[in-house]
Amino acid sequence: MTTRPGRRTTATLALTLALLSATQPEAVESTEAIATHPPALQQRLDAALAAKGSDYAPRTEHLKPDGQPRFTNRLILEDSPYLLQHAHNPVDWYPWGPEAFEQARRENKLIFLSIGYSTCHWCHVMERESFEDLAIAELLNEHFIAIKVDREVHPDVDQTYMTAVELLAGRGGWPMSSILTPDGDTIDGGTYFPPAEFTRLLERARDLWQAQPDALRAQAERVARAVSRALDTQGQAAALDDAIIDRALAELLARHDELQGGFGLAPKFPQEPRLGLLLDQALRTGDDAALAAAIFTLKRMARGGIHDQVGGGFHRYAIDNDWLVPHFEKMLYNQAQLAQVYLAGWRLTADPNLARVTRRTLDYVLRDMTSPEGGFYSATDADSDGDEGRFFLWTPAELRAALPAEDADLAIRFHGVTETGNFEGRNILHVPVALDAFAAAEGVAPADLQQQLAQIHETLYQVREERPHPHRDEKILTAWNGMMISALAEAGAALEEPRYLAAAERAADLLWAEARPAPGQLTRVYLDGRASQPALLEDYAFLGAGLIALYDASADPRWLERARELTDALWSRFADPEGGGLFMGEASTDTPLMARPKDLSDGAMPSATSAALHLLAALDQRTDDLRYGQRAGALPAIPAILGDGS
Known part of the structure; x- marks a missing residue:
């Protein structure tokens, strides 16, 4: 399952053991498990289904003879x-919100709370095994209110309940599964359950x-207090x-x-x-050890699967030490950040191979992850054609069928391809010998x-384009698009590539037109022509940073003015x-939410507080408004500067 390192817990909660050590249940009779909806709601559901059109393929095993769900x-x-992947489960799901x-x-x-994301392999497994099961659906529908949350849309909800799961179970991951009181406090939780x-x-x-019920509420209140303490501790910083x-x-x-x-x-x-910290240290101080470690890692990743x-x-990420075997999903935020660190590595070393990786990463996004309107999609799945990674794997025979004989032989040698393969009988292409040595x-x-390569x-x-593709999550997230705008603008200027700058400007204009319903206000999600969900701190901060990068690359003052508008709104909306x-x-x-979290620790992405701090500092340097520097100075330092990296 998708996991991340868990926190050590100082107490064992008796309820967790009680829940998981219960005796085998009596069999639950499988019925239709059909939830009854009020007529007005049912009309809305029927209309939404009809609007999908005749080509719509419901994602469920429960179909009528005519193919309808x-x-x-x-x-x-x-x-x-x-x-939407779960819209035809027999579980009567609610989205996160007051109605549930x-x-x-x-x-x-x-309440049964399930949190995941669209490209999560083990989320799909739990869906097939449990959420499509009629007996389990009947149990949930009769005795629980089931809520499904996309962690990429609601990272604040995810962080709050993930903290509870880590305190209870000692580790966290997705899918995250929690039992809550009707007031939203956690009773028990874990990740994937068979x-x-x-x-x-x-x-x-x-x-x-x-x-x-009183004992469970008291237990949940203790968990809620523990979560609040844990989040408060994370927020303390020197x-x-x-x-x-x-x-x-x-x-x-x-x-x-090494x-x-x-x-x-x-x-x-x-x-x-x-990696950014190491490269920044090398730039600021000339630290050779920091530079060597960062460049070595960048080169090894570039050669890996x-x-x-x-x-x-x-x-x-890779499941092994040598970067060979990946978890095959691709995330937009990885592409944006890696393009930036490879670009920074090239600037410090002038190594053309680092610039080449930067270009290939950005070209991939522009070719395969860009909407017709110019926004950037969120992710692609690990699974394709029924198997993990199938889209990306090759056999020697497939290479020989695709290429002229001389090219096929070269590809087989260069990429370490064998008849037995390195992943379930097939080959993940990698570079076992550095190009110059080869x-x-x-x-x-x-x-x-x-x-030739x-x-x-x-x-x-x-x-490969003729193969069945992995699922692509086509929601356009404001924060992640802001990160990609920064990467494209910086690379466009540094590599003298106008098309990168043009792509960044197009995406920024799209978000300004579609994700800004009013001055000083953003939405987080844009999908199928519709913007939704109030934006979070990270949306204002990362989009603001992208606008600053566009200003630096183009000297167009409109980007600076837009960045100032978002930064002023950020402070008024999120400051404590x-x-x-x-x-x-x-707020x-x-x-209900057990706590109102602050994002202070870098992980797979820089923390939202870190992004806001950089944005404030950038405006302090580019304007004569003293408030930006004062606000930057008022923010607490990041207490976990290394984060957990996942």
Whole structure:
């Protein structure tokens, strides 16, 4: 399953053991498990289904003889591809919002909260095994209010309930599964559950809620207090000075894998914020050790299977130490950050191979992850044609069928392809010998070899395009698009590539037109011509940074004015006047949340607070408004500067 390192917990919660150690349940009779909806809602669901058109293929095993889905729930009304994947489960899902909690309180039911995202492999597994199961659906529909959340749309909700799961279970991951009171406090939680264990969890929770509701509420209140304390502790920080940076760098270099690159043991994530820290240190101070570690990791990743050797771009992480076997999903935020760190590496070293990786990554996004309107899609799945990674794998026979004999032989040698393969009988293309060394052994000039390989990869790309593609999550997230705008604008200026700058400007104009319903206000999600969901701190901060990058690249003052508007709105919407710092989201009075979290630790992405701090500093340097510098100085330092990298 998709996991991340868990926090150590100081107490064992008896309820967790009670829930998971219950005896085997009696069999639940499978019925139609059809939820009854009010007529007005049913009309909306029917209209939304009809609007999908005749080519619509419902994602469910429960179909009528005419191919129509037997079940349709409220998620068909949503703008999240992840939620839409579950719109025809027999589970009567609700989206996150006040309606679900009001219904839970009215019927005095527990809430089952499921959090995941559209390209999550184990989320798909739990859907097939449990959420498509009629008996489990009947159990959920009768005794729970089931809420489905896309963590990419609601990272503030995810962080709050993930903190509870980590405290309870010792680790977190997706899919995240939690049992809540009607008031939204966590009773118990975990990640992926096999069907039998999931059924036991639900039945035991149901029985305890019916027999001991006060005890469960008291337990949930204790968990909520623990979550609040944990989030408050994360928000405590001392002043960020050179001594803290030096300690962070020393720890990071101590964890650097000098044989294979990266930090720590498998699974290995790119950990772009850490690479950025090393490269920034090298730029500011001339630190040779920091530069060497960062460049070594960048080169090793570029040679590994985590790097799509045919199509460009990077998979999310590698499951081994040598970057060979990736988890095959691709995320927009990885492409944006890796393009920036490879560009920074090239600027510091003038190594043309680093510039080539930058270009290939950005070209992949422009070719395969860009909407007709110019926005950037969120992700592609790990699975294709029924198997993980099938789209990206090759056999020697497939290479020989795709290429002329001489090119096929070269591709097989260069990419370490064998008859037995390196992943389930097929081959993940990688570069076991560095290009210059391979060229020397072959007796050819590196530039000539590079040109021949580029032609080979283009041919393989065209052949691969005929295969069944992984699912693509086509929602356009404001924050992630802001990150890609920054990468394209910076690369367009540094590499003197006008098309990158043009793509960045087009995306920024799209968001300004579609994701800005009023001055000083943003939405987070844009999908199928419709904007939705109030924007979070990270949306204002990362889009603001993208606008600053466009201003720096073009000197067009409109980008600076737009960045100022977003920055002023950011401070008014998210600043904590009492505790200091910035909240992840705006306060909500209609949907309960155990705590209002702040994003202070870098992980797979820079924290939202870090992005806001950089934006404020950038405006302090580019305007004469003293407030930006004062606000930057008022923010707490990042307490976990290294984050967890996942």
